[in-house]
Amino acid sequence: MKHLCLSIIGFGTVGQGLAELLVRNQSLLQQRYGLEVTLVSVANSRHGFIYCEEGLHIPTLLELVATGRPLQEQPHVQHWQNALAGLQATSADVLVEATRTNLQDAEPGMSHIRAALARGMHVVTANKGPVALAASELLQLAQQQQVQLRMEATVMAGTPVISTIHEGMAGAQVSEIRGILNGTSNYILSAMATGRDYAEALAEAQAQGYAEADPTADVEGYDALAKTLILAAMVFDYPLKPEQVVRQGITGISKERVQAAMQNGKRIKLIASLRRDMQSGNVEAYVEPVEIPLSDLLARIDGVTNAIKVQSNTLAEVTVIGPGAGRLQTGQGLLADLIATSTFKNF
Numbered sequence: 074m075k076h077l078c079l080s081i082i083g084f085g086t087v088g089q090g091l092a093e094l095l096v097r098n099q100s101l102l103q104q105r106y107g108l109e110v111t112l113v114s115v116a117n118s119r120h121g122f123i124y125c126e127e128g129l130h131i132p133t134l135l136e137l138v139a140t141g142r143p144l145q146e147q148p149h150v151q152h153w154q155n156a157l158a159g160l161q162a163t164s165a166d167v168l169v170e171a172t173r174t175n176l177q178d179a180e181p182g183m184s185h186i187r188a189a190l191a192r193g194m195h196v197v198t199a200n201k202g203p204v205a206l207a208a209s210e211l212l213q214l215a216q217q218q219q220v221q222l223r224m225e226a227t228v229m230a231g232t233p234v235i236s237t238i239h240e241g242m243a244g245a246q247v248s249e250i251r252g253i254l255n256g257t258s259n260y261i262l263s264a265m266a267t268g269r270d271y272a273e274a275l276a277e278a279q280a281q282g283y284a285e286a287d288p289t290a291d292v293e294g295y296d297a298l299a300k301t302l303i304l305a306a307m308v309f310d311y312p313l314k315p316e317q318v319v320r321q322g323i324t325g326i327s328k329e330r331v332q333a334a335m336q337n338g339k340r341i342k343l344i345a346s347l348r349r350d351m352q353s354g355n356v357e358a359y360v361e362p363v364e365i366p367l368s369d370l371l372a373r374i375d376g377v378t379n380a381i382k383v384q385s386n387t388l389a390e391v392t393v394i395g396p397g398a399g400r401l402q403t404g405q406g407l408l409a410d411l412i413a414t415s416t417f418k419n420f
């Protein structure tokens with residue numbers, strides 16, 4: 074049996090989703106993967122970082138956060154107010170980073186990931202910021218330290234995109250990727266296709282819990298941009314800066330434009346696309362609303378579902394469709410990476 078000590082920094086929707094899956098899947102992990110995971114530390118911004126070498130009791134932690142009580146009410150824990158200080162003073166095999174995505178400077182996730190890699194820990198991240206802005210630097214640091222940096226949950230949550238391309242399609246030369254990578258904007262555009270205007274569709278998405286009170290990151294295309302940057306680095310090995318991606322959101326799309334496209338047998342979708350010029354090797358990337366014909370599968374993806382099409386020299390077109398967000402759906406992406414990490418040679 075392999076024993077893996079885990080630290081989770083960021084214990085909100087996604088961090089708790091992973092913790093719940095670790096409890097639910099405990100016997101499966103032992104029986105199928107010979108893996109025993111001990112959660113030794115957890116941090117959020119309100120209560121700081123708690124650590125227990127023997128392992129934290131996950132149901133108690135979930136109960137504490139559900140009732141708004143401090144994490145340090147868990148018995149027998151050491152406590153640091155600052156997550157980075159706690160991380161540096163304790164030890165674990167793997168860090169799961171699940172703090173909020175920040176596309177300005179990627180903090181606080183960037184510091185957590187750098188510190189964990191520098192300490193020789195594997196890192197699994199749901200946080201898009203650090204890998205969108207600095208994938209090369211972080212992957213290089215991981216390589217120097219002979220540890221893994223994995224990020225499945227950052228693109229389409231637990232729906233396997235990065236591992237499908239990276240591992241499942243290993244050796245294929247990918248020339249183009251097109252996808253619907255933001256569920257909120259797709260929900261709004263789908264609702265507009267049924268006759269609602271933008272404001273009504275946004276209000277509906279907010280009422281359903283699909284859109285935040287401030288929906289800017291989703292509707293202006295920043296969330297899809299972050300995923301596009303991650304795909305550029307991971308699939309094309311061609312890191313792009315945010316300003317190198319042409320980005321346009323959906324806030325300027327009127328009900329009339331959506332209806333006119335429909336009359337022409339088309340749908341408007343917020344499409345993230347990356348294309349490699351096979352001559353120059355350059356990669357161009359876009360996040361923008363595009364009118365696409367119904368013959369294109371992407372036109373028929375409705376609601377919060379995500380989808381991605383990958384063109385390559387050997388497989389022509391591969392399409393992956395699935396959830397792009399959610400507590401357990403994103404927890405699944407982290408869990409798959411955690412299991413993959415446990416098979417790494419130096420474990």
Ligand SMILES: NC(=O)c1ccc[n+]([C@@H]2O[C@H](COP(=O)([O-])OP(=O)(O)OC[C@H]3O[C@@H](n4cnc5c(N)ncnc54)[C@H](OP(=O)(O)O)[C@@H]3O)[C@@H](O)[C@H]2O)c1
Pocket residue numbers: 082083084085086087088116117118119120156171172173174175181199200201202226227230397398399400403
């Ligand atoms: N939700 C999804 O469906 C989804 C899907 C794919 C990827 N993601 C990504 O996953 C990450 C987490 O998302 P989420 O929905 O779980 O967000 P969330 O519910 O807002 O949780 C974020 C967590 O990070 C904690 N945090 C913030 N700053 C911190 C710091 N300096 N030190 C320690 N903890 C800190 C917060 O503490 P408090 O609890 O005290 O506020 C909270 O527990 C984000 O980067 C997001 O983009 C989310």
